[in-house]
Amino acid sequence: MSPRPGRGRPRLLPGKIAANPRDQILAAAAELFVSRGYAGTTTREIAEGAGLRQASIYYHFGSKEEILAVLLERSVQDRVEQAGKVEAGMGSVTPDVGLYALAVSDMSALVAMPYNIGMLYRLPDVIASPVYDRYGHLRGDLVDRYGRVAQRAAEERVSASTGEPGLGELLVQMVESVVSLRRDDRVGSSTVATIAAACLRLCGVAEDAIEQAREAALSALARA
Structure with a gap:
């Protein structure tokens, strides 16, 4: 010990x-x-x-609650800003590329967070905390941005809301699965690629288009 x-x-x-x-x-x-x-x-x-x-x-x-509030904000604020940059740059790339880049950059941020603080929002005692709502609206912003980017990639193939939860929420949940995988040391480049591709599939993007989007998105992220 x-x-x-x-x-x-x-x-x-x-x-x-x-x-x-x-x-x-x-x-x-x-x-x-x-x-x-x-x-x-x-x-x-x-x-x-x-x-x-x-x-x-x-x-x-x-208080301890104030410490939690700061950590919850830190666990999502940069992700919201990054999603905003991707959304703002959609005019220079195809929607498929934008969504793939968003998923990869978001997963990279989650994996890089010290002590895996992206896991906090999943903890029942955190969700039950009075300060959770101070964090919830930020994650709501992230979900909305995902939804807008994804809807452009989906075009008419998938509705903006596929029941409950909506498309943006489904995509965020898929991306955030890396926080659980990270605890088991199972997050590598192939895992990130698999999840990002699954995000595009959920939007009805064809397999050949997914591969093209992957190459273009990785190239764009490397230049950023």
Whole structure:
């Protein structure tokens, strides 16, 4: 068993040379929420994981719920912005290419998130939290963007809403399946390609068009 970090010991965030106390708290909370659950994690444990005194938590955050709200926002905000860029650039690529690029870039973002915080929204105790609604509207924006991009790829083949849930929600759920696969170390380039292709199939795109979209989308993402 690894030794517990001592008080005041700095904990680094991925990709950072050093972390300020606020980021240390968020990193420790993210790791604990995903591994133990939100309800099963105490602020004392978060403080110990961050190498800080428990009182330091309340200097930076008013409550454990506030920490969760920040993490939920971080888990989706960049994805919404990326989806917006793809949607805005649809005039320069075919809809098939745009949807494939959106799915691949979104999965890449989910896989790269530290401590797999994309998993948070799936946890029942997180969904039951009063702060979940502060995150839900952001994910709703993401679903809407997926729906608009997908409808252009689908043309008249698939309706914008295939019952409940709608097309955008179905696609987001497919893409977000990587957070579960990531826990089992089963996310590679072939998995990403399989899910992205499935997104296009759901929109009725033909197999030969899917392969063309894959090549064009990967080339576009490489240039971005």
